[in-house]
Amino acid sequence: MSFSVSLRDVTLKYGDTEALSDVGLTLEAGKIYGLLGRNGAGKTSLLSLLAAFRKPSNGEVLVDGRPVWENIDVVSRVALVREGGDFDDSETVLATLETGSLRPDWDGDYALKLAERFELPLRKKVRDLSRGKRSVLGAVCGLAARAELAMFDEVHLGMDAPTRDAFYKELLAEYIDRPHTVILSTHLINEVANYLEEVVIVDKGRILRHEDVEAFQNMGATLTGPADVVDTAAAGLNVLAEQRLGGTKSVTVASALDPQTRERVVEAGVEIGPVGLQDLFIHLTNPDRTGA
Amino acid sequence: MFDDGAPIYRQIADQIKAEILNGSLEPGGKIMSTNQYAAFYQINPATAQKAFRELVDEGVLYKQRGVGMFVADDAREKLAGDFRARFFDDVLKPLVREARQAGIGLSDIIDYLQAQEGAPK
Amino acid sequence: MADTTLANRRHTLGFALGGGALKYFSGWIAAVVVLASALPPIIAQYRSIDISAWYIAANSGKIFTAIVSGIFLYTLLAGMIAQGVTRRELAVSLGWFGLLWSAALGALAIAMFLGEHALYSAFDWSQTLQGDGGETRLDSVGAALEFSARYPLVYLLYFTGGAIIGAAAYRSDWGWLVLVPVVPVVLALDGALMRTEVWGPGWASAVTGAANGLGTWQAVAVVLVAVAAGAWIVRGILLGTQIRAKQA
Numbered sequence: 001m002s003f004s005v006s007l008r009d010v011t012l013k014y015g016d017t018e019a020l021s022d023v024g025l026t027l028e029a030g031k032i033y034g035l036l037g038r039n040g041a042g043k044t045s046l047l048s049l050l051a052a053f054r055k056p057s058n059g060e061v062l063v064d065g066r067p068v069w070e071n072i073d074v075v076s077r078v079a080l081v082r083e084g085g086d087f088d089d090s091e092t093v094l095a096t097l098e099t100g101s102l103r104p105d106w107d108g109d110y111a112l113k114l115a116e117r118f119e120l121p122l123r124k125k126v127r128d129l130s131r132g133k134r135s136v137l138g139a140v141c142g143l144a145a146r147a148e149l150a151m152f153d154e155v156h157l158g159m160d161a162p163t164r165d166a167f168y169k170e171l172l173a174e175y176i177d178r179p180h181t182v183i184l185s186t187h188l189i190n191e192v193a194n195y196l197e198e199v200v201i202v203d204k205g206r207i208l209r210h211e212d213v214e215a216f217q218n219m220g221a222t223l224t225g226p227a228d229v230v231d232t233a234a235a236g237l238n239v240l241a242e243q244r245l246g247g248t249k250s251v252t253v254a255s256a257l258d259p260q261t262r263e264r265v266v267e268a269g270v271e272i273g274p275v276g277l278q279d280l281f282i283h284l285t286n287p288d289r290t291g292a
Numbered sequence: 293m294f295d296d297g298a299p300i301y302r303q304i305a306d307q308i309k310a311e312i313l314n315g316s317l318e319p320g321g322k323i324m325s326t327n328q329y330a331a332f333y334q335i336n337p338a339t340a341q342k343a344f345r346e347l348v349d350e351g352v353l354y355k356q357r358g359v360g361m362f363v364a365d366d367a368r369e370k371l372a373g374d375f376r377a378r379f380f381d382d383v384l385k386p387l388v389r390e391a392r393q394a395g396i397g398l399s400d401i402i403d404y405l406q407a408q409e410g411a412p413k
Numbered sequence: 414m415a416d417t418t419l420a421n422r423r424h425t426l427g428f429a430l431g432g433g434a435l436k437y438f439s440g441w442i443a444a445v446v447v448l449a450s451a452l453p454p455i456i457a458q459y460r461s462i463d464i465s466a467w468y469i470a471a472n473s474g475k476i477f478t479a480i481v482s483g484i485f486l487y488t489l490l491a492g493m494i495a496q497g498v499t500r501r502e503l504a505v506s507l508g509w510f511g512l513l514w515s516a517a518l519g520a521l522a523i524a525m526f527l528g529e530h531a532l533y534s535a536f537d538w539s540q541t542l543q544g545d546g547g548e549t550r551l552d553s554v555g556a557a558l559e560f561s562a563r564y565p566l567v568y569l570l571y572f573t574g575g576a577i578i579g580a581a582a583y584r585s586d587w588g589w590l591v592l593v594p595v596v597p598v599v600l601a602l603d604g605a606l607m608r609t610e611v612w613g614p615g616w617a618s619a620v621t622g623a624a625n626g627l628g629t630w631q632a633v634a635v636v637l638v639a640v641a642a643g644a645w646i647v648r649g650i651l652l653g654t655q656i657r658a659k660q661a
Contacts, residue, residue: 044658051494051495052494052499053494072419072499072502076498077497080495082659085495086495087492102493102497102498104418
């Protein structure tokens with residue numbers, strides 16, 4: 001019974017500033033979503049609404065079709081792990097894990113198994129943990145909650161590459177084992193891209209894009225080859241970036257190439273490659289961007 | 293694990309096709325589940341499913357509800373046929389283009405191929 | 414919290430919080446008990462004992478209680494919400510926490526007053542409550558019991574006051590300013606209930622003695638009403654509380 005998510009005309013204000021403006025968003029249950037956005041774009045605000053950390057200034061926030069605010073059946077099965085976690089720093093790691101049993105679906109054995117796997121020092125006080133271990137504790141709490149909607153907000157901070165990799169693996173294994181809705185908010189886009197089914201890009205308090213991950217892959221291309229041919233091919237296209245090395249030029253365009261163009265440029269000795277999600281994200285959220 | 297060229301689901305589909313062509317997947321044989329693929333390649337299960345769906349649509353795989361995915365009996369012939377059809381466009385065309393760029397004449401290529409054909413294996 | 418079901422976890426959580434806090438501070442509490450018990454016999458070597466040591470200890474417990482409830486609420490709020498607890502549940506569990514804490518510390522206060530009374534009687538010392546404005550001597554077991562029996566309630570009063578301040582301080586940046594109305598009200602009710610001078614300079618008695626005209630049972634009733642109203646206020650503050658953004 002993984003949870004769906006739906007926001008209707010949601011506005012969230014902090015004082016006079018609007019963190020989210022008239023957001024409408026529907027996420028189907030049981031998928032892994034990537035939530036991307038620049039710093040201050042509104043990612044954390046969005047997640048805070050879904051976990052009832054915050055109440056919208058306007059609009060409706062539904063999780064599993066039900067208003068989430070003060071809804072015990074919903075919030076007890078929703079987990080939001082914020083960067084650095086929300087812990088009582090004076091507690092030990094073990095005691096922190098034990099407070100998880102407030103949740104109806106908390107899996108204490110799984111938590112201990114994960115703690116061992118990620119080498120969490122159970123007897124240590126939370127305040128004495130390194131940044132990376134603190135993040136790991138947050139991740140473990142989020143996984144062992146066995147939530148129907150699990151959200152990880154920049155949970156990777158301070159984790160080294162092997163730990164991040166192990167976390168993604170565990171997250172995927174848990175997802176395969178028990179379908180539920182997952183939202184990953186991160187700046188390490190390339191690291192998580194393969195795990196995602198859909199991507200939501202937030203920009204300046206609004207939903208900029210919400211598509212299948214494959215749809216993003218079709219949004220652009222890189223053309224590499226003889227400079228003059230590449231220039232001709234890219235003429236009139238939305239060029240994101242270009243690089244030149246001697247007579248060879250590489251441009252990244254933010255438009256799909258129609259089959260004829262594709263064939264023509266390949267004919268002329270140009271190699272076509274895809275644009276990574278990260279490059280597209282950089283392009284889509286560029287404040288100087290014009291058009292599309 | 294994946295190159296940056298094509299969407300991952302297509303790469304998976306291509307790989308399964310290659311395994312059928314080279315015989316490591318037998319006709320009628322059962323293939324790993326979406327979840328096994330997802331866990332093995334560390335990708336979203338929906339991506340693996342997309343590859344399977346494409347292969348089912350192409351008639352390379354068939355689905356037996358509740359049991360799993362199987363290689364179609366005629367999959368190898370079909371793929372070989374497809375491959376023959378695409379051989380000139382997909383393989384020879386770029387080859388000729390690259391040869392031309394390198395200044396290799398068509399006759400040189402023909403000579404080489406004939407020598408290969410005649411050479412003892 | 415073995416059999417925490419969703420329907421009753423607010424109760425189990427409350428007792429867990431109360432029990433946890435008592436355990437967490439048990440060392441401090443034990444130290445105060447030891448100190449208050451050990452000091453009079455030591456001081457008696459040099460001079461006669463004419464004040465109740467435990468009175469000082471029990472009174473410091475009031476402020477301590479307010480701090481515990483305020484700080485606990487302030488620091489635990491985000492963590493509890495992050496564990497999927499609702500604000501309503503948190504309010505109820507805080508109520509149990511307050512009752513358990515006040516009952517435990519209050520029972521300790523009563524026991525210590527009675528114990529001290531027995532000790533002082535044996536040595537013919539005077540168990541006197543010394544404040545700035547006057548002295549009250551507890552000259553019988555009944556008097557010691559009658560006086561100390563008010564502690565559970567007065568601790569609950571301070572717990573409530575601390576919780577209001579903690580909740581308001583979390584809810585908004587200027588929330589701590591509620592201590593302007595809360596502190597004098599608590600002190601006035603404390604004065605009325607305990608019928609002794611609280612502490613602080615003489616001019617403060619304008620506040621702390623404001624309600625001293627009430628009879629004992631009237632004071633008890635007013636404090637009970639104040640605690641109930643305070644609990645309602647804490648609940649109201651919590652229900653609208655947004656979890657703060659993390660400092661970057």
